[in-house]
Amino acid sequence: MNNSPIVKQYSNEYQAQVVDLIxxxxxxxxxxxITRKDQPDLFTIEDFYQTGSGNFWIAVYNEKVVGTISLLDIGxxxxxxxxxxxxxxFRGAxxxxxxxxxxxxIKWAKENSIKTVYLGTTPQFLAAHRFYEKNGFLSIGLKELPKNFPVLQVDKRFYRYSV
Known part of the structure; x- marks a missing residue:
């Protein structure tokens, strides 16, 4: 039994757990x-996220998915x-x-010559805002996002990280 989750690249065998967690x-x-139908990307993770300079990872603890993160290549x-x-x-210290x-x-981004990571989040995720800011993300306005950034309806706060 491992004491901390293991991060690994997503594979399809974890799809149901990823959808349920999110x-x-x-x-x-x-x-x-928000529903399953509102997030078709969750059912095509390999084709949607794991392409170009993008990827999708999961944190697994005793074969249970306890976390997810992805980088979507926007050019x-x-x-x-x-x-x-x-x-x-599984949050916290x-x-x-x-x-x-x-x-x-971030390590993946550096290895794949990514210059900037952008993100959008909802106002409710206050702990997430603090987490991103503590990790070097700068709060930016909607107009500072690149044109190719996919703004979601629920996104009201935006951040930028220079790799």
Whole structure:
């Protein structure tokens, strides 16, 4: 039994767990009215995220998916950080799951000549805002996003990280 989650590249065998984790956090924990149908990317992760300079990772603890993160290639050596979710039990200092996932994604970005990581998030995710800011992300306005950044309807706060 390992004491901390292991971050690994997503593979299809984890799809059901990934969908369940993300929907549970969105719907149950944060009361965001978003459904499976609103997120078709969750059913085509390999084709949607794992292409170009993009990728998708999961944090696994005893064969259970406890976290996710992805980088979506948006061109011009830029990526959009998407689907950063961590099971409530695995947040914080004990497991450091969010840091493990983010550090893995930033390392990937550096190795793949990415210059900038952008992200959009919802106003409800206050702990996430603090986490991103603590990890070097700068808050930016909607107009500072590149034209090719996929703004989601729920996104109201935006960040930029220079790799």
């Amino acid at each position: 929907l549970d956090i969105q719907q149950q924990e944060y009361n965001i009215p 011009n050596n830029q990526v959009a950080l998407r689907k950063m979710f961590v099971d409530k039990e 004990k497991f450091k799951t969010a840091s493990l996932l983010l550090n893995n994604a």
